Amino acid sequence: MTATVARQLLGRIGGLLLTLFLSSVLIFSAVLLTPGDPVVALAGGLRPTPEMIAAIKEQYLLDQPVWIQYLHWIGGVLSGDLGTSFVYRTPVVELIAPRFGITVLLVAYTLVLILVFGVGSGIVAATRGRAADRSVLIATSIGVAMPTFVVAILLIWVFGRVLGWFPVYGSGEGLLDNLFHLTLPAISLAVLYIAYTSRITRGAVVGQLHAEHVDTARVRGIPRGQIFRRHVFLNASPQILAISGATIAGLFAASAIAEQAFGIGGLGSLLTEAAARKDLPVVQVISLLLVFLFVVLNAVADVAIALIDPDSVKPRRTA
């Protein structure tokens, strides 16, 4: 049994590394293939002389074959040297580090909202009768149709301009102020995912409510609350967890929209700016970071599912 687990774990780590390797190659070449010349970004808005262009190309290995450039880059990344920004001339890590925290906070805040309201409303829809189910269905239908930037505009108008309850710009100072400033951005990011999570949760819970073992438990006279916690929700949770990994990674990418709308200096806004300014090292590192988060969080979700429901990892062997 332990050997199987170990083998599975190794296989998973191997797959993870392969995914990361392939995506690093893809990211590197995709960024390099985009139109335009990075020398422009490197010249910093000046009109470079031919000598300057040659010096820049040599310094940044732009005159070398792509695979050498890749090896140099990935070698640096693996040894902790994320490179230097073309535009700011500062180490990429110094650009990313201070912004990472605020984006993580935004994503965490959003995730709490998604879990509370998404899972909560899903359970309500599944267990509290037709009227509740209808109301949640209508609300989530609107929610899934609302892009983040539309929600952001609405929130800015209603809560910022008309009611004046929340700040609509920046990220504030100190944790409490951070959270206060991130409220509207987090809501704007969460709406779509709340609706989505609510639907998934409702489906999973309804599926479990009609399962045989729940009927059996009910017949045995186990209290309703206990049945729901032990048998319904626990069994429904793998389905909810399965989308969480992708959700969190998706939130990191989607945060760019909320950060832009609310003027938050986070990772997402850095990525969009860097892409427009052809700051290749920054784009490459952030893209790789997003892929890394995606892969790792999905793996974590899978492990969590396996712990809750060991059967889920078996079918491949028993089938």
Added chain:
Amino acid sequence: MTFRGKALAAIAAGTALVLLAGCTPRDGETAPTDDADAGPVELVAALPAGTAEVDEVTWALVEGEPRSLVPGADYNFVQPNLCDSLLRVQPDFGVAPGIAERADWADPVTFVIDIRPGVTFWDGTPVTVEDVVYSLERHRTDVTSAFYGAFVLVAAEDGIEITGERQVTIRFVAPDSTFRDALSGGAGAVLNKAVSEAQGPALGTSGGELLCAGPFKLASWTPGREIVTVANESYWDGAPLAKKLTFRFISDGTTLTNALLEGEVDGAFNVPPSSRSSFEASETGRLVVGPSTASFSFGPARESGAGANPMIRQALSLAIDREQYISTVLGGLGQPISTFVTPFSWSGSSAAEDYQAGYDALAAPEVDLDEAKRLVAESGEDVSVPLRVAIPAGSKELSQTAAIIQSAARQIGLTVEIDERQAADFAAIFLPDPAPRENLDFVATSGYMETPGVLAYPQLFLLPPDLGGIFNWSGYADPEVTGLLEASRTAPDAESAAEAYVAAQEIFAPDLLQVSLAGSYHTTFLNDALTGATTSVAAYASPWALHLGGR
């Protein structure tokens, strides 16, 4: 010398320059973009100086985060408060003393700079003649410096020399009518020699240091977040009232508008014209409109194709309604202009009347579709080939500009395609390599001149490339124009410089090397608790926050 310039009629009247650009009363109910007839705009070049100290002012940079704070390496509103220049641009575009108590021509080819005694850098070390020579030599010897062109007439051998304990003398190969004005901007900024040399390429970047003598000191720069500057208490012209001036980078117009209206930032320049009505209705702050050299225009991108044909440009110019353009794109905050260089550029010159008379003699832009169609037919160009106009991605104003060019072209039987390019790719258009321009006919841009002077801008488009015409992509070459522009540059006095320029302008204006669409005003939004900011285009090159304070 940025790549362009234009402006508006200006009447200099001391610090608070005020002028009226006539329009009809505006309807407060309509959205600013529909506001075809914006009300009379009162132009204010500077607000009355502040009277009370303030602990902190937060300023937004809609242009985004600077790449560098070194003068000449980038244009931004942070640098002019940090690195003081030998001379100072006044809000009304006059030129006053700065670090130099006197800087002027001793004879037609000798320029003498006398440094003000007792001026120190932020760290207390005195500003010496060595620092001044070092700073001037940076531009003279570096062809990539934005100010290189200002120094081309300086003698190669011993051109810049120390001639006294507080005196530097510059010798020229010919008189230079533009040099003194240039020293009032970044070309005359003084940097500390020792620190600048020690910093090397890191100088003035987020990872490096900077040592200058301006009214604000650089305290910290957190990339992506903010630049913090603090008052230089020992500034030679008095300590600033704002003790801390923090810059935030908000490049999104809507976000900026919200942040200003909420009072989360205290002020910003170049605020979105589309938010004009929200700004004017604000109880947090006020919109101040100032004179500017800025303009919106489009011009040819290569030697072949219909864009290079002056008749096609004239036809397009005749098809575009300037009043409508100004109300749609600029929310009424601009005025029609007759050529490249617009009146505010020369408003501080002693020959202003001569320039103005020459400008007034030019044909003002008008709409005449029949004449436009006739020009298209006569041009001999194949009208079935679409014209491509490049604009930078993310600029609402230029995106509207391109759409207006497109619909005007359609009315006279031409087709226009819009080529929207990301910031870096758009910037590449302005480099010597012609590849990014190959499939383009026009480039639409906005630009300004941050220091007084008439010649710098048109030279870029009119002279042959080897004489400085770096944006002369259509191969314009008129020997008479070249001769007159050079005569103007090397004129020994302002009057003869103006005479030669006006004669050249008469010839080149109808060729529309740039089809000027509008002169745009300099906009400032400032919190009601504050006053004292420079609110004209001079803010690009002068310590605009020196008198910023509470009122």
